[in-house]
Amino acid sequence: MTTSRKRAGSPEAAPFRRTVESREVRSYVVRAGTADAPPRRIRLSGYDLLTGSWYTPMTFFYRDTLDGAELRASLARTLRRYPPLSGRLVRDPAGSGGGLSVLCDDAGVRFTEAESPEPMREYGPSVRAEPVIGGLLREVSAFRVIDRDTPLLKIRLTQLRGGGSVLGVMINHSLADGGNTVAFLENWSREHRGLPWPGPAPDHDRTALDALGELSTDPATVAARAFTGVSRLRLLRTNLRAGLHRLATVTTRFGAAELAALKREAQTGLTGADAWVSTNDALTAHLWQLYAGLRARPADAPEWLGLIVGAQPRLGPGALPAGYWGNCVTNSWTGTTAGALRGAPLGGVAQDVRSCLEANTADKLRDEIAYLNSYRRSGVSRHVMSVRAPDVSETSLTVNNWSQFPLYGIDLGAGKPFWYEFPDLPVPTAHIAPTPAQDGGRDVHLCLPVQHAARLRDDPAWQARLHPFPGAPVPSAAPGD
Structure with a gap:
């Protein structure tokens, strides 16, 4: 969607981003299939708590079409080594000193599939899109996360007309910084392709910090x-x-x-x-x-x-x-x-x-x-x-x-x-x-x-x-x- 150019230099002269129309087709809950009984609680560190319960959205554009079923299968396998991502954010009990924890109960990740009537465009510095296609940001409010059944990871896969896919990823920032978010995506990528993961297994224990x-x-x-x-x-x-x-x-x-x-x-x-x-x-x-x-x-x-x-x-x-x-x-x-x-x-x-x-x-x-x-x-x-x-x-x-x-x-x-x-x-x-x-x-x-x-x-x-x-x-x- 574009608008006509107005006076040069005006903040409203032209849109900074292109809106990609899409509609949700179906939604799934993806789980690792493993959880301790009772569920493990991981207490968040001071660095975790600085971020609040906001989400970090990232969007990746692919010229070829991603397979939703295969993505969900590899995501479930990857979540076995990332139990916080399929858990829920809870407030620590009174008398424990305050703070938040992740309850690693494998309540699940939300995975949405959507379709767009638009073709894939040559996105880049000169043609830009919204950071997450569809209303994904509006679906997850930072004020409705703690002590609720709100997924901490949400995925939206949008298939475009004529081929190509857009993958939107939203991780609650209280779980990971940018580097560790990308490390999770890199490990998901390797798991999906049947490749060994690089480096040591993820360690989620904040007591070391x-x-x-x-x-x-x-x-x-x-x-x-x-x-x-x-x-x-x-x-x-x-x-x-x-x-x-x-x-x-x-x-x-x-x-x-x-x-x-x-x-x-x-x-x-x-x-x-x-x-x-x-x-x-x-x-x-x-x-x-x-x-x-x-x-x-x-x-x-x-x-x-x-x-x-x-x-x-x-x-x-x-x-x-x-x-x-x-x-x-x-x-x-x-x-x-x-x-x-x-x-x-x-x-x-x-x-x-x-x-x-x-x-x-x-x-x-x-x-x-x-x-x-x-x-x-x-x-x-x-x-x-x-x-x-x-x-x-x-x-x-x-x-x-x-x-x-x-x-x-x-x-x-x-x-x-x-x-x-x-x-x-x-x-x-x-x-x-x-x-x-x-x-x-x-x-x-x-x-x-x-x-x-x-x-x-x-x-x-x-x-x-x-x-x-x-x-x-x-x-x-x-x-x-």
Whole structure:
């Protein structure tokens, strides 16, 4: 579905996403067929509880048609090693210190099959679809999950006219972070094709993570904590404030040659032992500077960059079981003023990004685990939020780097997907993903206030600033233009 173009640069000039019409044909409950008696309870960690009971939707587009019956059979086999996914979320009993657990009772996963009268299109950065085809997001409310018979994993398989399939996957975020969600999908893919699973079996016991908690004795670490406890009223105000902003996503592709040029630009002028920055450091710095220019805040206004960082490798070898499966992600922040950010050389900003990443030491993470566990023991985990949450929509850009995840390796019997969609997020975010060709390039999903997203998509001057090197690709116009 498309709309006609209006005034150039208008937020309503053209749709950011294409709606794919579909109708549900049938629905199944998929179970592993195994469960302990009585069912095992897995108590969620402080990192798990940070996410709330929201769902993370991902959508994969396949040129060939997936077989629903075969998918359900392989999914049931895969669930035998992922009992939380077919369980239910329950509140811990009074007197246990508060928190949530997963009851691994094999109550089941919902698997929906649907049909669309539309053909498969050439989805990609210039033609985008809703993150989950159909009303899947509306079917699962985060407020109707705890202590209810609500599936924690939902799958929607949509068959398109003339061939091709769209696979929508929604996992309750309290169970797993992005890396572990993709690890589950990769294992499902291998199970479906009769291949051995790579690496160790998934380990769902959160006590290993809880045991690592130890409050830091370093005042600088304590002062720089990424999370803070707030009152119920402040939490409500923060959530309501975030909900007032309209955001949309512009997706663009950076080729490997363009990324190499960005890195060379960042390295120019850097000397000494700390001169090295990674390709992702340079890309992140470029995106942060671009957004600071796009929203043009006063020179003395604060600008913050938030990095979402996998904690497991930074806790040190052997700190957690190799197959640990859950949420194990932290964040860290670096800041400056808008004027300084806009005028800084790319290399200096890239070094700030590198320093922000390296600030996630084992001491910082152990302190964080202990801090979050203290709120769980007090029964007020829901009152913990990011230190930047109150002003995140106005002052910051959050970067979530999935470029090393095998998103385009999820082969479920019909070849690898040719495109992957990620949802719009509630705060300004740069989501970095690999390209379908897995050629060293990056697809960047920039979720920004709608007026900024429209300007970045429609204004040639801003497209040129997004891709500053000759021969670089630029965002195409919206679908139907």
